[in-house]
Amino acid sequence: MMVFLFSLSCSLVVFLLFYGFIAKKVRPQSQVHQRLLSIQNGNVTAERKKEKAKGHRKLGDIPFVERVVRPFLQYAEQGVSSLAPKQLSKLIGDHINMAGKANQWSVNEFIAASLLGFISMSALMVVMMSNSSAYKFIQQVMFTLLFGVMGGLMPTLLLNIAIKKRQAVIQRQLPEVLDLLCVSVQAGLSFDASLRKIVARMKGPFVDECRRMQEDIQMGMVRRTAMHNVAKRCQIQDVSLFMTSLIQAERLGTSMGKTLKNQADNIRERRRQYVKGEAMKAPVKIIFPLVIFIFPALFVIALIPSILSFMKNM
Structure with missing residues (x-):
């Protein structure tokens, strides 16, 4: 009884100190x-x-x-992020920008979520393995580490999925934005005024990148650097070519209307070729569901009546 009271009082003192x-x-x-x-x-x-x-x-x-x-x-996130290498933090920050989640996610939260996933899955496997004696100790350790790594990589997987979805939306939106820019510039507006009108009236990830580029330029960033940052955040070949052509047109003093028209035609042609390529892949992709699902159903419909009649005649 005395030992219990002593341990209880020690726990209460530690709790009060921690609370204070x-x-x-x-x-x-x-x-x-x-x-x-x-x-x-x-x-x-x-x-x-x-x-x-x-x-x-x-x-x-x-x-x-x-x-x-x-x-x-917050203290846990700061402690975990302080242990991570700077290159890893920079890489995670770049991927968060590519996913368009810079205002929602932070590097510290991402690292803490990865560590939490690793610890949660490892603890779950430890609990499951402790109730089962069918596995040896080495097997239990391997399964625990394997599922822990899977839980730690889950935020990375979700981040990569968000990046791919955003890149697909940007590729679909880019030709439309370029056409509107080309028409507006040819109608007499400047490039900045045309981009400002498009940003005010349209929505989408590429429009958000253009809005961020305008904000960076208004804050004092050099236009070339802002355009390079857009290409870096998108990581899409068409966007990189478009920004490079704008930088060259501004540097060489060529007509912005002709540059936009050429880029719109090229990107539209590349988009058409991409769609044709995906259409050519469709017959190959249909083979697997055809063999697995459709052919067995056809065989059942065609052969079952013949088999039943043959068995009846015998």
Whole structure:
């Protein structure tokens, strides 16, 4: 009984120390977070009036998730990301930009999700293997590591799927945007004005990239660098050729209308050839479902009556 009371008191002391440390760290961060949110929403004056009327916010009024869980996750993300190499962090950041998730995902969150997937799948396999004696210790370790690696690679797989989907949408949208740019420039508008109108009236990943390019240029970035960044974020050959042609036209002083017309014709022709190539692959892709699903059904329909009549005559 004395041992139980001693362990319980030690646990209570450790918990109170940990709670006091977290409360001391979280309180100023929560106040700064609330002020930043109020500035973003344009309610600074109202927030100050509320603070003067009600005084400072008490620690008990802060939700448990905001007070304990969110800071713990932030500290864990920072600790995990600090252990990752800089080249890996840069590569993950580039892939997040390619997926168009820069405003939703961060490098720290991605690394933490990968580590969480590895730990979760490994723990699940440890629990499953501990209840089964059919596998040896080496086999249990191998299965645990295998499923742990699979869980750690799951965020990477989802990120690659998002990148491929976005690239496919950009390839479908690029000819339409180029045609509108070509028509607008030939009608007398400048390239910037044409791009501004298209960005204001259209939606899509390539339009978002053009909008980001305009914002970068307005912030002081050189036009060539902004165009290079668009090609780097998209990682599509047609987009790279289009941006390279625009950079060369600006550098050499050639007509922007002719450049856009040539690029629109070339990209439309490449798109037509790509569609023809995919259509030529269709007969080959149909063979497998034809052999696996359609031929057995045809054989059943054609041969079963003959077999039944033959067995009846015998």
